[in-house]
Amino acid sequence: MSTLLKVENLSKSYSLNSGLFGPTRTLAALSDVNLTVEAGETLAVVGESGCGKTTLGRCIIKAQPATAGTVTYYPKGHEAVELTALNKRQIKPWRQDIRMIFQDPMSSLNPNMRVFDIVAEPLRIHKIAKGKELEDRVVSTLEKVGIAADGVGRYPHAFSGGQRQRIGIARALVLDPKLVIADEAVSALDVSIQAQILNLLEDLKSDFGLTYIFISHDLGVVNYIADRVVVMYLGHVVENAPTEMLFERPRHPYTEVLLEALPIADPLRRKGRNVEVRGEIPYLGNRPVGCPFHTRCRYAQDICRAERPALRPIHGTAQQAACHFAESLDLKGAYEAPATGTYA
Amino acid sequence: MVSETMTDIAAPAVIKKPVRESQRALMWRRFKQHKLALVGLWIVAAFYLVALLAEFLAPVEPGAYNPRYTYAPPQAIQFISSNEDGSWAFGPYVNGYKSTIDKKAMRRTFAIDPEVKIPLQFFAPSEPYKLAGFIPLSVKLFGVSDPKTPLYILGADRLGRDLLSRLIHGTRISLSIGLAGVTLSLFFGIIIGGFSGYYGGWFDSVVMRVIEFIRSMPTIPLWLGLAAALPKDWSAIQTYFAITVILSLIGWTELARVVRGRFLSLRTEDFVTAAQLDGASDWRIITRHMVPSFMSHIIAAATLAVPGMILAETALSFLGLGLQAPIVSWGTLLQDAQNIRTLATAPWLLTPGICVVVIILSLNFFGDGLRDAADPHGR
Numbered sequence: 001m002s003t004l005l006k007v008e009n010l011s012k013s014y015s016l017n018s019g020l021f022g023p024t025r026t027l028a029a030l031s032d033v034n035l036t037v038e039a040g041e042t043l044a045v046v047g048e049s050g051c052g053k054t055t056l057g058r059c060i061i062k063a064q065p066a067t068a069g070t071v072t073y074y075p076k077g078h079e080a081v082e083l084t085a086l087n088k089r090q091i092k093p094w095r096q097d098i099r100m101i102f103q104d105p106m107s108s109l110n111p112n113m114r115v116f117d118i119v120a121e122p123l124r125i126h127k128i129a130k131g132k133e134l135e136d137r138v139v140s141t142l143e144k145v146g147i148a149a150d151g152v153g154r155y156p157h158a159f160s161g162g163q164r165q166r167i168g169i170a171r172a173l174v175l176d177p178k179l180v181i182a183d184e185a186v187s188a189l190d191v192s193i194q195a196q197i198l199n200l201l202e203d204l205k206s207d208f209g210l211t212y213i214f215i216s217h218d219l220g221v222v223n224y225i226a227d228r229v230v231v232m233y234l235g236h237v238v239e240n241a242p243t244e245m246l247f248e249r250p251r252h253p254y255t256e257v258l259l260e261a262l263p264i265a266d267p268l269r270r271k272g273r274n275v276e277v278r279g280e281i282p283y284l285g286n287r288p289v290g291c292p293f294h295t296r297c298r299y300a301q302d303i304c305r306a307e308r309p310a311l312r313p314i315h316g317t318a319q320q321a322a323c324h325f326a327e328s329l330d331l332k333g334a335y336e337a338p339a340t341g342t343y344a
Numbered sequence: 345m346v347s348e349t350m351t352d353i354a355a356p357a358v359i360k361k362p363v364r365e366s367q368r369a370l371m372w373r374r375f376k377q378h379k380l381a382l383v384g385l386w387i388v389a390a391f392y393l394v395a396l397l398a399e400f401l402a403p404v405e406p407g408a409y410n411p412r413y414t415y416a417p418p419q420a421i422q423f424i425s426s427n428e429d430g431s432w433a434f435g436p437y438v439n440g441y442k443s444t445i446d447k448k449a450m451r452r453t454f455a456i457d458p459e460v461k462i463p464l465q466f467f468a469p470s471e472p473y474k475l476a477g478f479i480p481l482s483v484k485l486f487g488v489s490d491p492k493t494p495l496y497i498l499g500a501d502r503l504g505r506d507l508l509s510r511l512i513h514g515t516r517i518s519l520s521i522g523l524a525g526v527t528l529s530l531f532f533g534i535i536i537g538g539f540s541g542y543y544g545g546w547f548d549s550v551v552m553r554v555i556e557f558i559r560s561m562p563t564i565p566l567w568l569g570l571a572a573a574l575p576k577d578w579s580a581i582q583t584y585f586a587i588t589v590i591l592s593l594i595g596w597t598e599l600a601r602v603v604r605g606r607f608l609s610l611r612t613e614d615f616v617t618a619a620q621l622d623g624a625s626d627w628r629i630i631t632r633h634m635v636p637s638f639m640s641h642i643i644a645a646a647t648l649a650v651p652g653m654i655l656a657e658t659a660l661s662f663l664g665l666g667l668q669a670p671i672v673s674w675g676t677l678l679q680d681a682q683n684i685r686t687l688a689t690a691p692w693l694l695t696p697g698i699c700v701v702v703i704i705l706s707l708n709f710f711g712d713g714l715r716d717a718a719d720p721h722g723r
Contacts, residue, residue, distance in 0.1 A: 063617055095623040108614035112637045121632075122622040171618065 003074055004179060004211050005037040005060070005098075010069035010084075012052075012059050012235075027284050029055040030235045033069070034311065037179065039076075042205070042212040044226035044243070046219060046258065048281055052235040053215045057181045060213070061100055062091055073098065075178070096126055099172035103184035105164035109156040109171075115142070116152040119170050126175065141174045142167070144207070145200060162193035166200065173208060181213045186221060198225055219262050219334070223247055231255050234284065234292040237311055241319035247334045251314050251321035253297045256331040291324070299329055371640060374717040381713020387706035391699075395516040399473050402509035403487045403495055406672045410494070410504040415690045416441060416454050418499040418507075425461055436464040436486075441494060462493045499692035501680050510672050511696055517673040518654055519703070521588055525653040526646050528592035533599025534642070540600070541607025542630060548604070555597040563594055567656065571665040580671045587666050591656050595649055602645045606638040640718030648711035651704040658700055674700055 012030040030052045037043050045053045059066040062083060071083045073094060081094060102108035109118055119138045123129050129137050139149050145166040147159075156164055165185065172180055182201070186194040198221065204210060216222050222229055222243070229246045231239040231254065239252040250256045279296045282288055288295050294304040303324050311322040323329070376382060394401060419438040426432055440460030443452050468487030475481050488495050498507040540551040570590045574583060610616055611634075619633045654674075660666030661675025662682075669676055674696040680686065681693040 061621060063621060092623040095621060100618070100621050102614045102618065104614060108618055110615040110619075110633055110637065113633075121619065121624070125622050125624050125628070168618075 002039050003036050004039040005074070005213075006070075006072045007033055007035045007037075007056075007060065008070045008072070009034060010056070010059060010071060011067045012055050012064065013067050028235055028287070029284065030059065030066075033232075033235075033237055035230055035237060035240060037211060037213060039178075039211055040209070041227040042214055042225055044214045044216060044222040044229045045232060046216055046222055046229060047232035049217065050281060050284065051232040053217075053232050054183055055235075056232070057100070057183045057213060057215050061098055061181055062086075063100070073179075092126075096122075096128075096175040097178045099175060099177040099180050101165075101168055101172050101180060101182040101185045104188050105161050105168055106188075108168050109164055111156055114153055114155060115147070115159075115167055118156070118167060119152075119174050122171065122175050128175070138170075138174065141170045144204065145170045145173070161189055162196060165189060165193075165197055169197075169200065169204070173204060173210075176208065177210070179211045179213065181215070183215045184217070185214070187216065187218065194221065201225065219258060223334075231258065234282065234287055236292050236322065238293065238323070239319070239321045240311065241317075241321075245317060245319050249333050250331045251317075251319050251326040251329075252293075252323045253299050253329065253331060254293045255321075256333075257296075259334040260332070262334055291322075299325060301325075371717045375713050378709075378713035378716060380709040381716075384706040384709035384713065387702065388710050391515060391703050391706075392519060394512055395519045396476060398512050398516045399475050400481065400483075401485050402506075402512040403468075403484055403497075404506045404509045405471075406505070406510045406513040407670060408505060408509075410500075412443075413441070413454075413494050413496065413500050413504040414452065414502055415686075416494065416496045416500040416504065417456070417690075418692050419456065419494075419496055421464065421497065437461045438464065438495065438497070462488055462495065464495075465489050498695055499690065501690070501693060502686070507677075507692060507695060510677060511674075511699065514672045514674045514677050514696060515699065517584070517667065517671060518657060518675070518700075521584065521591070521657045521673070522650040522653040524588045525591040525595055525657075526649050528588060529595035529599050529649065530642070530646050532592070532596040534603050536596070537600030537603030538607055538630065541604035542611060542626070542634075544608070544611075551600070551604075555600060558594060558597050563656075564659070566594070567591075567660055568663070568665055571660055580668075583667060584671065587657060587660065591653050595653060598649060599642070599645060603638075603642065606641060607634065610634045610637065641715070644711055644715035644718050647707060647714055650711075651707045654700065654707075655704060 010030055010033040011028065013026045013028040016025045016027055033052075033056060035043070045056060047053050055064070058064045060071050060083075062071075066084055069084065073081045073083050075081065075094075075097060083091060083094060083098075086094070109115075113121075116135075116138055119142060120134055123134055123137060139152060142152060143149065147163060147166055147170065151159070151163075156167065159167065165188075169185075185201070186197050189197060201212070202225065205212065212225075214222065214226055226243045228240070228242050230237055231246075231252065233254050239246065239250065239255045241251065246255060247259065250259060278298065282292075282295055288305075289308075290306050291297070291300070291304040291309055294300040297304065301324070307324070309322045309324045309326075311320050312326075313320050314326050375385075419441075421436055421438055423436055424432060424434055425437060438461075439456045439458050440462055441454045442457040443454050445452050464486050465488065466486050467483045468489065470482055470484045470487060472480060472482040496506055496508070498511065501507055501510070536551055540548045567590060570593070571587065574586050578586065616629060616633055619629045624633070657666055657673065658675040658678065661673050662678045664679060666675055667673050677693075677696040678700075681697070686693060
């Protein structure tokens with residue numbers, strides 16, 4: 001596998017003005033995020049709401065400018081491109097390669113445009129096709145995502161949520177991209193539709209040779225689709241591991257807490273739960289000194305309150321974690337032996 | 345099912361002829377459900393038609409006066425006449441006047457004389473004129489064959505001028521000043537409000553403060569001051585445009601706010617972000633993605649702004665600070681109805697006021713209907 005995208009020391013902070021003469025505070029949504037995306041993999045980014053996972057996606061695709069750090073894209077047969085250094089005009093050709101699928105299928109499609117025009121818009125902007133060719137390409141892309149050709153003249157409101165999400169996917173794929181950032185792409189859909197869309201994404205991945213950055217808060221979905229998982233907390237990457245390893249044996253206490261929160265459809269196994277997360281997620285503008293998670297971590301020691309652990313490879317595994325005790329802690333994963341006992 | 349889908353792919357003609365109703369069709373269907381708005385639309389259309397065909401519809405020139413018929417009362421149009429020999433004739437006519445001079449009051453009083461019948465003629469020949477300024481015609485919709493006979497369907501004013509003809513010409517000025525003012529306001533409103541909403545930042549703050557400042561000023565004194573500053577020697581056309589500019593000086597602020605609000609709310613919509621991520625230019629995003637989704641709202645807001653303009657012009661002209669004679673507008677016509685004596689003897693001089701009320705109400709209903717219909721999907 002070759003590296004497709006590298007994110008180095010990416011930071012994003014917002015300045016908050018409290019009133020005209022009030023002090024300006026900065027709120028760091030992302031701090032020093034490092035990760036690489038390999039060609040052909042599905043990388044999931046998970047975390048609670050407010051942890052910066054959406055901001056990460058938007059900074060990578062430059063929907064928002066990053067405050068510091070670099071995002072480098074490695075196109076096949078072309079030298080590396082530092083996306084963060086490009087201006088609007090320079091980045092335009094690369095927008096064909098990196099595309100986005102949005103969370104809310106209701107607001108991500110222009111209600112005043114026909115489905116055909118919505119999907120054709122990127123082709124028109126990049127002047128890739130016109131006339132008959134454009135028509136063919138739009139219709140065949142829509143066919144691939146499961147929208148019949150007789151629907152192309154309709155407006156988005158004539159479609160259901162799942163169908164709209166398919167149209168959104170078609171819009172992302174019509175330019176034949178390399179990397180697709182799916183920001184909570186299935187969160188707004190109900191569960192049966194989620195499964196359909198996830199399967200569609202899987203199929204399209206092999207058809208188009210795609211790489212996904214899959215942003216989600218739903219670990220069940222992530223377990224299903226992702227090859228590798230990045231766990232974020234308060235704008236920091238706290239763990240980065242292959243999916244199976246992460247679910248088998250997490251290396252960061254926060255990951256353990258997240259896995260523990262997975263709903264279990266088995267009352268007997270549910271009983272055995274003992275890890276509870278303490279406290280509230282801290283306010284971003286007032287982040288703790290030391291390890292960002294120490295205020296809620298049940299394993300926290302003095303060192304955690306004083307020193308921020310760096311994200312480092314865990315010896316002997318393919319995992320990376322930002323915890324002082326990543327090797328020594330024996331954290332509980334989500335794959336467990338089947339529960340014993342009877343359903344009384 | 346499968347074969348059906350296959351033929352669809354084979355024949356992409358389906359794409360060109362979508363079965364779905366267009367946005368416009370949906371709007372029209374919704375609009376039609378609002379009965380008052382529909383009535384409003386017809387009345388507004390009728391008024392604007394009158395304004396367009398003013399020269400053709402008005403039986404005489406608006407400036408033509410006849411001191412013999414000052415304050416002549418309205419004549420009723422009648423269709424069936426009985427002759428002295430008992431036979432009946434069919435055809436529109438009006439009765440003439442019997443005038444007596446009241447020596448004490450020093451004024452002429454009129455009474456309808458049923459003996460005198462002045463036949464009305466359709467497409468009566470007249471002095472040659474240019475309809476709407478460019479179509480040469482020498483015929484009016486109706487008139488009298490002998491220009492010396494009186495024809496005052498809505499009565500006469502203090503110089504013996506035909507109120508109906510003046511009202512018709514006034515309609516043109518009053519309605520067009522409303523439209524012109526709103527067009528000008530819309531132009532500035534969309535440009536300034538659009539910039540303000542799309543780019544935000546300090547420009548937005550400055551524009552909003554300026555708008556608040558303008559709106560905090562009492563409008564009537566401001567208009568009066570500005571109108572009084574117009575040079576007296578300006579021609580009628582110059583005054584007309586100056587008044588339009590003065591009216592839109594305040595009108596643009598309202599529309600700019602509406603436009604800015606729409607831009608602000610749309611700017612963060614995902615479909616706008618999607619267009620940005622497609623690599624679309626700002627111009628394309630604004631014109632193709634944002635403006636179409638609120639154009640109908642803007643049209644509705646503009647329609648609702650027209651009555652304000654008409655009222656403002658009428659008020660200014662009524663006070664003698666807007667348009668000046670010889671320009672005929674509803675406001676200048678109402679100037680004649682300023683004192684109680686005239687009103688008591690010639691109440692028909694108030695007809696322009698009725699026109700104002702009718703058109704303002706119609707425009708409001710029409711605008712309301714448009715605003716409701718602008719949301720055809722009921723979003």
